[in-house]
Amino acid sequence: MSLTVDALSFRYPTHQALANVSFALPKHSVTALIGPNGAGKSTLMRCIAGLLRPSNGAVRINDVEVAAAPREAHKRLGFLEDNFGLYDALTVKQCLIYAAKSRGVADENVTLRVTEVATQLEISAKLDARVGELSRGQRQRVAIGQSIVHSPELLVLDEPASGLDPEARSSLAGLFRRLSASGMTLLVSSHILTELEEYSTHMLALRDGRVVDFRPIHATSARASDDRRERVLDLRLHTAWPNMESTLATLGARFEANASAANHWSLTADLTDAEQAALLHKLVLAGAPLIGFDERRKTLSQTYQSTIDRTQDAAGSQA
Amino acid sequence: MIMKNPEFVRNLWLQISPVRLIAAVGVLAVVVAVVLVSVSAPNDPWEFLINLADTALLVALLIWGGATASATVRDELRGNTWNQQRMSGLSPWQLTWGKLFGGTAYVWWIAFWLILLWGIASLAVNKSAGLVMHIATWIAGAIGVHALAMIAALGFRSADGSRVQETSTVAWALPLIVLSQVFGSLLRDSETSILWYGRDFSPASIGLLLALPFMLWAVIGAYRSIREEMQEAMMPWALPACLLTFGFLLGGFGAEGASGSLVLRGLVFSLLLTTLLTWLTYLAEPHSFSSLWDGLSEIRADRTRVAMQQISSSTTLLLFLLVLAALCVVLTVTMQATPYQGGRDSLVGAIAEAAPWIYLWLMIVAIRDFLVAHVLQRIGKTSRRAMGAFVVYLGIMYVAVPLALGGVFGQHAVKWWLPMSSENEVSGAAALVGPLLTLGVVIALCFRFFGRRNGAETPKEN
Numbered sequence: 091m092s093l094t095v096d097a098l099s100f101r102y103p104t105h106q107a108l109a110n111v112s113f114a115l116p117k118h119s120v121t122a123l124i125g126p127n128g129a130g131k132s133t134l135m136r137c138i139a140g141l142l143r144p145s146n147g148a149v150r151i152n153d154v155e156v157a158a159a160p161r162e163a164h165k166r167l168g169f170l171e172d173n174f175g176l177y178d179a180l181t182v183k184q185c186l187i188y189a190a191k192s193r194g195v196a197d198e199n200v201t202l203r204v205t206e207v208a209t210q211l212e213i214s215a216k217l218d219a220r221v222g223e224l225s226r227g228q229r230q231r232v233a234i235g236q237s238i239v240h241s242p243e244l245l246v247l248d249e250p251a252s253g254l255d256p257e258a259r260s261s262l263a264g265l266f267r268r269l270s271a272s273g274m275t276l277l278v279s280s281h282i283l284t285e286l287e288e289y290s291t292h293m294l295a296l297r298d299g300r301v302v303d304f305r306p307i308h309a310t311s312a313r314a315s316d317d318r319r320e321r322v323l324d325l326r327l328h329t330a331w332p333n334m335e336s337t338l339a340t341l342g343a344r345f346e347a348n349a350s351a352a353n354h355w356s357l358t359a360d361l362t363d364a365e366q367a368a369l370l371h372k373l374v375l376a377g378a379p380l381i382g383f384d385e386r387r388k389t390l391s392q393t394y395q396s397t398i399d400r401t402q403d404a405a406g407s408q409a
Numbered sequence: 410m411i412m413k414n415p416e417f418v419r420n421l422w423l424q425i426s427p428v429r430l431i432a433a434v435g436v437l438a439v440v441v442a443v444v445l446v447s448v449s450a451p452n453d454p455w456e457f458l459i460n461l462a463d464t465a466l467l468v469a470l471l472i473w474g475g476a477t478a479s480a481t482v483r484d485e486l487r488g489n490t491w492n493q494q495r496m497s498g499l500s501p502w503q504l505t506w507g508k509l510f511g512g513t514a515y516v517w518w519i520a521f522w523l524i525l526l527w528g529i530a531s532l533a534v535n536k537s538a539g540l541v542m543h544i545a546t547w548i549a550g551a552i553g554v555h556a557l558a559m560i561a562a563l564g565f566r567s568a569d570g571s572r573v574q575e576t577s578t579v580a581w582a583l584p585l586i587v588l589s590q591v592f593g594s595l596l597r598d599s600e601t602s603i604l605w606y607g608r609d610f611s612p613a614s615i616g617l618l619l620a621l622p623f624m625l626w627a628v629i630g631a632y633r634s635i636r637e638e639m640q641e642a643m644m645p646w647a648l649p650a651c652l653l654t655f656g657f658l659l660g661g662f663g664a665e666g667a668s669g670s671l672v673l674r675g676l677v678f679s680l681l682l683t684t685l686l687t688w689l690t691y692l693a694e695p696h697s698f699s700s701l702w703d704g705l706s707e708i709r710a711d712r713t714r715v716a717m718q719q720i721s722s723s724t725t726l727l728l729f730l731l732v733l734a735a736l737c738v739v740l741t742v743t744m745q746a747t748p749y750q751g752g753r754d755s756l757v758g759a760i761a762e763a764a765p766w767i768y769l770w771l772m773i774v775a776i777r778d779f780l781v782a783h784v785l786q787r788i789g790k791t792s793r794r795a796m797g798a799f800v801v802y803l804g805i806m807y808v809a810v811p812l813a814l815g816g817v818f819g820q821h822a823v824k825w826w827l828p829m830s831s832e833n834e835v836s837g838a839a840a841l842v843g844p845l846l847t848l849g850v851v852i853a854l855c856f857r858f859f860g861r862r863n864g865a866e867t868p869k870e871n
Contacts (some may be wrong), residue, residue, distance in 0.1 A: 104706070141638065160640040163495045175489030179423055191415035194498035236493065322658055 092117045092275035093138065093244055098147035100133055100299075107133040108299045109145070115244075115277060115292065118268045119149045122286035122307075124298035124394055127142030131279045132172065134296065135248050138277070139169040152243050165194060168237035175285075182213060182232050185221055185397040186239055193240035211265065227258030231265075238269065245269060247278045251285055287390040295397050305395040307390055318362045322386040322394060327353040328379035337376045341369060342388040356386075364399040416499055416507025420481065433519045442525065455533040462527035466520060467590070474516040478555035480563035481512030501636035509631065513555055520551070531831055539613035546613070549620040556627035562633045656811040658696045778803070778823075 115121050136142040138149050139277040140160035149156040150161075153320055154408050156163040177185055185217040186204040197204050211231040216224065231249065236246060251259045259282070266289045270276055277294075279285050289306075295303040305320065327334075330352035338357070346367040355398045361369065366385075386399055437804040441458065485491040494504065509571055510517070524544055602609040611616070613693050779801055785795045 138427075139492075139496065141495070161498070165498060167496070169492075171489065171492060171497060173489050175485075175493070177419070177423070177488070177490065181420070184419070188415050189493075191418075192494070192497040192499050240498075272575055283622045 091276065092119070094148075094150040095134075096148045096150070098134070099110060099145045100130075100139060100142060100148060100265055101145045106131055106299055108137065108144070109210040109300050111296075111299070111303055113294060113304045115275055117243075117275055118270060118273055119284075120266060120276040120278065120289050120294040121177045121294050122283075122290035122390060123277055123294050123296065124281075124286065124303075124390075129188050129296040130299040131296055132248055133299075135169070135246050135271070135279065136171075138246055140164065141169075166243045168240070168242040168248060170237045170245075170247045172231055172252065174233045176221045176229060176233060176297060179220065181218050181236075182208070182218055182224070185232055186217075186235055189236035190239045195240055195370060202240055203241075207239050210238075210268065211235050212261070216356070227254050227261070230254065230258070230262070235351065236267070238274070242274070244275045244277070248274065249280055250278060251280055252284060259285050260288075262296065262343070283391040283394060283403065287408065290390065293390060293393060295394055297398070297401060302401045303394075305393075318360060318365075321366065323357040323359070323366070323385050324358065324384045325355040325373075325378075325380060326382040326384075327355070328381045331378055333376065341372055346381065352360040414499075414503050414507045414511075416494075416504050417511040420507060420511025421514055424511070425518075429515060430518060433515070434522060434815055436520050436521075437526070455530040458526060458530040459534070459536070462523045462530065466527070469523065470520050470547065471554050474513050474551055475554050475558040476511065477513050477516055479558040479562040481508040482559050486562075495639055501639050503643055504639070505628070505632045505635050508559060508635075509552070509555055509628070525633065539611060539823050542611070542617050544615035546616040546620045549617065549624040553624035553627040556624070556631040558632045560627070560634050567610060588839055695744065778806075788831075792867070 093112050095111055098108055104156060111130075111134060123134070125131050126375070131242065133142060137144050138156065138157040140163055140262055142150075143254060149164050152165045154163045170339075177188075180188070186207060187200055190200045190203050204217075205214075208340070211234060213228060213231050213235065216228060221229065224232065234247070234250070237247075251262055254262065263285060266276055266278065269290075270289065278286065278290070292306060293303065293305055293307045294301065306318075312357070334355060359366075370380070370383060376390040440461070444457055444461070445454050448457055482491075485494060497504075499507070524547070528540060528544070532535050602611055603615045604610075605615065605618070620865050785798045785802070788795075
C-alpha cells in the first residue's frame with residue numbers, strides 16, 4: 091500500500107475533526123476524497139502531509155510513519171493545499187528550480203527535472219514568465235509542478251480544480267491520469283464529483299470526521315486485482331414475470347431491486363464478474379423470460395449519494 | 410558554497426537587481442557630494458558624515474533590517490508558502506541563514522557602503538580609536554536584531570498560525586532597539602574603562618562583549634524556532650547553555666574589584682534579566698506563544714496535557730514571571746541594601762546596588778523549576794498527575810523545607826529563600842552552589858527523560 095491511515099483522530103480545541111479514520115490506498119490509485127463541507131477532508135490531508143499532528147493514530151507513507159519521521163515522509167510526498175501560495179515575483183523557471191533544489195533533487199538533475207515537469211504540465215512556453223502574470227489555471231500547474239518536481243510517490247491535492255474554467259479542469263484531469271500512469275498515487279479532494287469521476291479509481295467518503303465509505307469505483311476495473319464493484323444492472327424481460335421479486339430474494343440479501351416497469355428491472359448489487367454471470371444464469375434457470383441486460387455505470391455522484399442515504403438511514407434507525 | 414543554499418539564492422533573486430544595487434550607491438554618493446560641497450569648515454563635513462552614517466545605520470540595519478528579516482517569515486505565512494518550506498528538504502540551518510542573510514541582503518549592501526563611509530570619515534578626523542570594535546558591535550547587534558525579528562514573526566502568530574500579529578511583533582522589538590541604543594550611548598559616552606573579571610576593558614570592547622552573545626543566542630533562537638517548525642527533534646539544552654553564557658558574562662561584572670557606574674550595571678542586569686526571561690520562553694518547547702485563553706480551552710476540552718505543555722509559552726505566564734522576578738529583586742534588594750531608607754529613590758538606588766549574585770540565583774532557580782516541570786510532564790502518566798507532582802515539588806521546596814528548617818519567619822527560612830540577603834553570612838558564590846547542584850541534577854534528568862522528541866503527542870497545529 092502506498093498510504094496507510096490507521097485509527098487516525100484529530101481534535102481541534104472546539105471540536106473533533108477526525109475520529110478513528112482508517113483506510114489504505116493501493117499504489118498507483120487515484121482516490122477521490124469527497125464529503126460535505128466540514129467533513130474533515132482538509133484536516134485529513136494536512137495530517138497525511140504531517141502539517142497537523144494527530145491526537146491519535148498513525149499515517150504511513152510506504153512504511154514511513156509521518157509523525158515519527160515527518161521529514162523522511164516529506165521526501166515521498168507532494169502536497170498542494172487548497173489555498174496554495176507561489177512566489178509571484180519569481181519566474182516559473184525560478185520557482186521550479188527552487189522547489190527542485192529545496193526538495194533535494196541533485197544539482198546535476200535539476201535542469202532535466204524542471205524541463206520534464208514543465209513539459210508534463212504543458213507550461214514550457216511560460217518558463218520565463220513571472221508567476222504573478224499567469225492565469226489561475228497556469229498558476230495551478232506551477233503549484234502542482236512544485237509539488238511533483240522531486241518525483242514523490244504520493245501526491246495529495248486539496249481542491250485542485252477550484253476556480254478553474256471547464257477547459258482547465260478537463261486539462262487537469264488529463265494531467266492526473268498521466269501522473270497516475272507514471273506510477274504516482276494520488277489523493278484528490280473536490281466538490282465537483284463529475285470532474286473526479288474522470289480520473290478516480292477509488293472513492294473515500296468522509297462525513298463528520300468519519301469514513302462512511304471507501305471503495306473502488308468503475309474506473310478501477312482495469313487495474314484492481316479484485317473486480318468487485320457496485321454495479322447497476324438493467325434487466326429487460328419479454329413479459330412481466332411475477333416471480334421476479336421472490337427469485338431475487340432467494341439469490342442473496344444484497345440486492346436492491348426496483349421495478350421501473352413490469353418487464354424492466356433495475357438491480358443494484360456489489361458483485362464480481364463471476365457473481366454477475368452466476369446471477370444471470372440462475373435467473374434464466376428459474377424461468378425469467380430474460381431478453382437482455384445491460385450494466386449501467388453508476389456515477390460517482392450516485393455512489394456518493396447512495397452512501398449518504400445509507401448513512402442517514404443507519405443513523406435514523408439507531409435514533 | 411554559499412550559493413548552494415537554495416533559500417539564500419531565492420532571496421537574492423527577490424532582493425537584488427542591478428538597478429537596486431546601483432541606486433543605493435548612487436543615492437549615497439549624491440548625499441556625500443552635497444555634504445562635502447555645502448559644509449565649509451575643515452572638519453565639519455566629516456563629522457557630519459560620521460553622524461549621518463551612524464543614524465543611517467540605525468535606520469537601515471536595525472529598523473529596516475529588522476522589518477525585512479521579519480518579512481522573510483511574514484511574507485511566507487501571508488503568501489501561504491510557509492508550509493511548502495516546512496515540507497522542503499532544506500535543513501533548518503539552511504533555512505535560517507538563508508532567510509537571515511538572504512532576506513536582508515539589500516540592507517547589508519547599503520550597510521556596507523555606510524560603514525565604509527563611516528570608516529573613511531572617522532579616519533579623516535582621526536577618530537579611529539575603537540572604530541573596528543564599534544563596527545563589529547554594529548554588525549553583531551544587527552544580526553541579533555534580525556534574528557530576533559524572525560523569532561518574533563514566528564512566535565507572534567494568529568491562533569491558526571497563518572498570520573503574524575504585527576503589532577505584537579513591533580511592540581516587542583521596539584523596546585529592545587531603544588534599550589540597545591540607550592545602552593550603546595551610555596557605553597560610547599563612558600570616559601572610564603570597565604572592569605570585567607578584574608581586567609580593564611574599553612567601553613567599545615564591552616559593547617562588543619555584550620553584542621556577541623546577544624547575536625549568538627538570537628541566531629540560535631531563530632534556528633531552534635525554525636527547527637521546531639520543521640518538526641526536527643530537539644533537546645532543551647538551550648536554556649542551561651544560555652544561562653551559562655550569561656552567567657559567565659555577568660560574573661565578570663560582579664567579580665571582586667569590579668567598578669563602574671552603578672546605574673550602568675543596573676541597566677546591564679535589567680536588560681539581561683529581561684532578555685533571559687524572554688528567551689526562557691522562546692527557547693523552551695513548544696516555542697510559539699499562547700494565551701491563557703488557549704490553555705483554558707485545552708483544559709475544557711479535557712486536554713490538560715496540551716495545556717501543561719503550553720504553560721512555558723504562555724504570554725500571561727511570561728508577564729507573571731517578569732512581575733514575580735521584579736518583586737523578588739525588590740524584596741531581596743530592600744533586605745540587602747544598607748541602609749534602606751524606604752521610598753522610591755532609595756529603592757532605585759538599592760536596585761543598582763544589588764549584587765549580581767542575586768540575579769544569577771533567581772535565574773538559576775527559575776530555570777531549574779521550569780525544567781522540573783518539563784521533566785514531570787514527560788514522565789507523568791497523565792498530565793493531571795504531572796501537574797500534581799509539580800505542585801508537590803513546589804510545596805516541598807518552598808514550604809516544607811523552610812518550615813522544617815525553623816519556621817517561615819525564622820532565620821533558616823530566609824537563608825533558604827534568599828541566601829544572599831543581609832540576614833545571611835553566606836557569600837554570593839557559596840549561595841549559588843545549592844541551586845547550581847540541583848540544576849545540574851535536573852539537567853541530567855532532562856537528558857534521561859526527554860530523549861529524542863518526535864512531538865507526536867502534541868496535537869497542535871504547527
